[in-house]
Amino acid sequence: MSAILAIAFKVLQEAKKTKPALLLFFFVIFLLFLFPFTLKSDGTLNGQIQLFIGYSLLILSLALYSNSIFFSVLSFTSEIKGKQFYLIDCKSISRWQFFVGKFLGMAILNFFALVFMGLILLFLILYIKETQGTAEERADVQEKIFTSYQGIEPHTSMEKLFSMVDKEYQKRKAENRLPSNMSEEEIKSQIKSQIQQQLQVIPYGYQRIWHFHNLPSGLKSSQQKIKLRYKIFLSDAGSSFLCKVYWQAGKGTNLYAVEDKVKAGEYYEFTFPSDTVEENNTLEVHFFHKDEKAGMIYFPIEKGIELFYPYGSFYGNYIKTLLLVYLLSCFLVALSLFASTFLTFPIAVFLGLFILFLGLIAPFLMEISSLGQGIENSEKEILWERIPDILSYAILQASFFIIPDFFYYAPLESLALGRYMTWSIVGESILKLILLRATLFSILGCFLFKHREVGKPLL
Amino acid sequence: MYEVIETVNLSKNFQDFWGRTKAKALDKLNLKIYRGEIFGLLGPNGSGKTTTIKLLLGLLFPTSGKIKILGSSPRSVVCKKYIGFLPEETYLYPYQNAQEALFFYGRLFGLSRSVCKKRVEDLLEMVGLNKARSRPLKEFSKGMARRIGIAQALINDPELVFLDEPTSGLDPIGTREIKDLILQLKERGKTVFLCSHLLSDVEDICDKIAILYGGKIRCEGTVEELLSKKTATQILLEDIPSPLLQELILWLENKGIKPSVEKPRERLETFFLNVIQQARMQQAPTSGATQGIKKENFFSQNTLAEKKEVNPVLAQLVQPVEEPKEACPPGMDQEIKQEEQNTSVDKILLDNLVSKKEIGKKISEEENKESTIAKEQSIKKDMIQRLLGNFMKKDQP
Ligand SMILES: Nc1ncnc2c1ncn2[C@@H]1O[C@H](COP(=O)(O)OP(=O)(O)O)[C@@H](O)[C@H]1O
Ligand SMILES: [Mg+2]
Numbered sequence: 001m002s003a004i005l006a007i008a009f010k011v012l013q014e015a016k017k018t019k020p021a022l023l024l025f026f027f028v029i030f031l032l033f034l035f036p037f038t039l040k041s042d043g044t045l046n047g048q049i050q051l052f053i054g055y056s057l058l059i060l061s062l063a064l065y066s067n068s069i070f071f072s073v074l075s076f077t078s079e080i081k082g083k084q085f086y087l088i089d090c091k092s093i094s095r096w097q098f099f100v101g102k103f104l105g106m107a108i109l110n111f112f113a114l115v116f117m118g119l120i121l122l123f124l125i126l127y128i129k130e131t132q133g134t135a136e137e138r139a140d141v142q143e144k145i146f147t148s149y150q151g152i153e154p155h156t157s158m159e160k161l162f163s164m165v166d167k168e169y170q171k172r173k174a175e176n177r178l179p180s181n182m183s184e185e186e187i188k189s190q191i192k193s194q195i196q197q198q199l200q201v202i203p204y205g206y207q208r209i210w211h212f213h214n215l216p217s218g219l220k221s222s223q224q225k226i227k228l229r230y231k232i233f234l235s236d237a238g239s240s241f242l243c244k245v246y247w248q249a250g251k252g253t254n255l256y257a258v259e260d261k262v263k264a265g266e267y268y269e270f271t272f273p274s275d276t277v278e279e280n281n282t283l284e285v286h287f288f289h290k291d292e293k294a295g296m297i298y299f300p301i302e303k304g305i306e307l308f309y310p311y312g313s314f315y316g317n318y319i320k321t322l323l324l325v326y327l328l329s330c331f332l333v334a335l336s337l338f339a340s341t342f343l344t345f346p347i348a349v350f351l352g353l354f355i356l357f358l359g360l361i362a363p364f365l366m367e368i369s370s371l372g373q374g375i376e377n378s379e380k381e382i383l384w385e386r387i388p389d390i391l392s393y394a395i396l397q398a399s400f401f402i403i404p405d406f407f408y409y410a411p412l413e414s415l416a417l418g419r420y421m422t423w424s425i426v427g428e429s430i431l432k433l434i435l436l437r438a439t440l441f442s443i444l445g446c447f448l449f450k451h452r453e454v455g456k457p458l459l
Numbered sequence: 460m461y462e463v464i465e466t467v468n469l470s471k472n473f474q475d476f477w478g479r480t481k482a483k484a485l486d487k488l489n490l491k492i493y494r495g496e497i498f499g500l501l502g503p504n505g506s507g508k509t510t511t512i513k514l515l516l517g518l519l520f521p522t523s524g525k526i527k528i529l530g531s532s533p534r535s536v537v538c539k540k541y542i543g544f545l546p547e548e549t550y551l552y553p554y555q556n557a558q559e560a561l562f563f564y565g566r567l568f569g570l571s572r573s574v575c576k577k578r579v580e581d582l583l584e585m586v587g588l589n590k591a592r593s594r595p596l597k598e599f600s601k602g603m604a605r606r607i608g609i610a611q612a613l614i615n616d617p618e619l620v621f622l623d624e625p626t627s628g629l630d631p632i633g634t635r636e637i638k639d640l641i642l643q644l645k646e647r648g649k650t651v652f653l654c655s656h657l658l659s660d661v662e663d664i665c666d667k668i669a670i671l672y673g674g675k676i677r678c679e680g681t682v683e684e685l686l687s688k689k690t691a692t693q694i695l696l697e698d699i700p701s702p703l704l705q706e707l708i709l710w711l712e713n714k715g716i717k718p719s720v721e722k723p724r725e726r727l728e729t730f731f732l733n734v735i736q737q738a739r740m741q742q743a744p745t746s747g748a749t750q751g752i753k754k755e756n757f758f759s760q761n762t763l764a765e766k767k768e769v770n771p772v773l774a775q776l777v778q779p780v781e782e783p784k785e786a787c788p789p790g791m792d793q794e795i796k797q798e799e800q801n802t803s804v805d806k807i808l809l810d811n812l813v814s815k816k817e818i819g820k821k822i823s824e825e826e827n828k829e830s831t832i833a834k835e836q837s838i839k840k841d842m843i844q845r846l847l848g849n850f851m852k853k854d855q856p
């Protein structure tokens with residue numbers, strides 16, 4: 001253990017005396033200080049802080065990620081290139097211990113760097129919040145950013161849905177409208193999605209009621225505010241058309257009504273007091289369609305309507321965000337060290353940065369790759385004709401294993417939007433990034449390194 | 460005798476990307492090196508000396524053949540505990556200072572902090588870098604770096620030390636000190652594997668040498684065997700008046716012997732060392748390395764005894780080591796020795812315990828050992844009698 005710690009400690013020593021890392025570090029801090037005065041956004045304090053949080057977190061995490069790659073590779077490969085590793089390898093330390101030592105050193109280094117930069121960032125956020133804008137604006141910021149919200153989707157009664165599906169199925173059967181080439185399951189799931197779509201559509205003159213279940217029990221009496229966020233599409237009107245909407249939250253004496261004009265395809269939200277929640281911790285929300293010119297109103301199934309109630313704190317979210325960034329940086333360290341075990345410095349750094357880059361645009365990659373995916377419903381019957389498809393599918397899957405979606409694992413925007421970050425994402429990160437990916441890369445790296453002739457330069 | 464190093468038909472080829480052989484660095488090398496030996500591998504540049512050491516340390520893998528070091532493979536982490544290595548160039552971290560560097564290497568051996576600190580102190584003193592201890596290594600001259608390299612090779616009190624051109628970059632004093640250090644290691648029963656192309660180094664200290672050329676051993680044996688001229692005898696005389704010399708020559712010629720007569724020259728090394736010694740006595744200032752101090756108690760005598768459990772060969776290696784001989788290097792060492800006798804408390808205690816030995820009289824090793832045993836036995840007897848006496852008294856008040 002003392003040997004591993006010695007290696008880890010030397011990484012820190014190295015970092016302290018290596019200028020590039022320090023320069024990067026100070027550059028980030030400089031940018032952080034500069035941001036509050038350059039970013040103006042929409043003019044409101046809220047917008048400014050949101051933008052500041054979003055940008056500075058992005059810069060901070062990118063700096064940490066690229067530093068993780070650059071410095072891990074440098075620290076590892078320079079030992080071998082400079083032959084200092086000869087003096088280490090002839091001591092009683094295994095190659096895997098060297099690897100683990102380097103990882104540990106980088107993890108500690110990243111931790112301190114992140115804590116340091118994180119504290120500065122937090123200080124700046126609080127500084128802007130306390131000193132800028134009017135009192136009203138500050139209250140707004142307090143409510144929108146410094147309160148963290150947990151989102152919840154409306155409850156759909158599955159029983160009801162299935163009975164509707166059954167009824168429709170029987171009806172079609174009676175009318176002999178069932179397609180012959182599909183099984184009952186397939187037909188039913190088709191009907192189910194059709195019904196779900198239909199439920200989202202509201203014709204003129206109708207209303208739609210949503211129920212939200214399982215709200216926290218203290219919410220009603222907490223005198224806080226609840227937010228409802230929604231997005232609509234219109235069947236008849238153009239994109240610039242402003243549609244009148246009427247909302248009503250709650251029931252009986254605790255009714256809260258809102259009227260607004262909204263554009264199609266954009267998110268809107270309104271807040272209302274938490275005492276609209278009922279005793280059994282449910283909430284009923286009504287929507288009325290009274291705009292004749294709008295045609296039919298349609299709420300998208302995905303995130304068409306979402307309720308947000310205060311849950312957790314900004315600081316909790318902040319720590320979780322930094323933790324997630326930290327876990328990603330540790331994953332990158334493992335990846336870079338792995339690459340260093342068999343590549344030279346520039347190539348290993350290139351590989352690391354390339355994977356970082358792909359990871360940042362992972363959703364985009366997944367989208368294009370899913371467009372081209374034809375493996376399930378391929379028309380080619382003969383096996384060998386399908387081999388290219390299968391191969392490309394396998395390669396894609398493998399790449400997505402190597403390249404995690406960085407913004408999925410560290411959703412930076414949640415913090416600026418005041419969204420509650422669950423522990424489950426932290427747990428998932430630890431499991432999938434560290435225990436699975438980083439460990440696998442480390443094991444592979446140790447194996448390669450063990451079988452490497454370090455006394456000979458790489459070809 | 461057990462082999463500390465054994466290679467069988469060890470070969471190493473360097474290949475390019477396509478697997479074609481670029482260089483045959485070693486060709487069927489067979490070595491057997493025994494405990495307590497100083498083995499010198501001689502050879503011109505590029506003959507495969509460094510390659511041999513790298514193979515023995517597991518930095519390179521053999522193309523064919525077998526290696527056993529301390530009874531195991533060169534990759535065994537356990538055995539590396541007992542190995543020290545000085546590479547041909549001292550590959551140090553420029554940002555560490557002397558102290559930090561040695562501490563770091565000590566920690567890699569799993570030594571505890573306190574042990575590490577103690578050893579670092581001793582070694583810095585031993586290699587004469589006490590004053591430069593907190594200067595960054597990037598400021599060190601080649602010779603100073605070399606000294607750090609030597610110190611790090613000894614930090615674990617190794618049983619087997621590999622030295623690749625240990626004296627390269629060192630001044631004659633440093634060279635002398637290293638040679639003395641190597642002899643000191645031998646005294647303590649350690650094995651030294653030395654590579655060099657400097658013949659004088661090897662000649663002065665090695666027990667056994669092998670000459671390597673083109674990856675093959677061309678000649679092997681003890682220095683005595685290889686170098687003694689069996690057909691000539693040398694007589695060295697005090698300066699004598701020339702008539703007497705003439706007479707002597709005439710006498711020899713009458714006997715049918717034709718002598719060659721010349722004034723012997725002092726060796727440059729000895730001469731140089733004397734000059735520096737004088738300068739030091741005048742305390743001339745220097746920012747470089749100072750004189751290393753011989754640390755009598757730094758190296759353990761019989762550490763292998765604790766290492767029985769490590770592996771069977773190591774266990775077999777546990778055998779009595781010869782008592783330290785008085786190493787008598789020429790020249791300036793007299794003074795240091797004087798000093799060291801004052802400081803080495805253990806030695807004085809030991810001497811008192813063992814026998815009242817007359818200063819200047821050299822007791823042969825056998826005698827020394829016998830008298831130690833005799834003395835120990837008499838002490839034991841004495842103690843037993845006293846103990847028994849106490850019992851008697853208790854039993855019969
Ligand atoms: N990495 C390498 N690639 C190719 N050839 C090498 C390599 N290392 C050493 N050699 C060759 O092996 C031979 C022995 O080198 P070396 O052991 O360093 O010699 P020396 O006796 O001077 O220490 C030389 O001919 C050298 O060119
Ligand atoms: Mg060499």
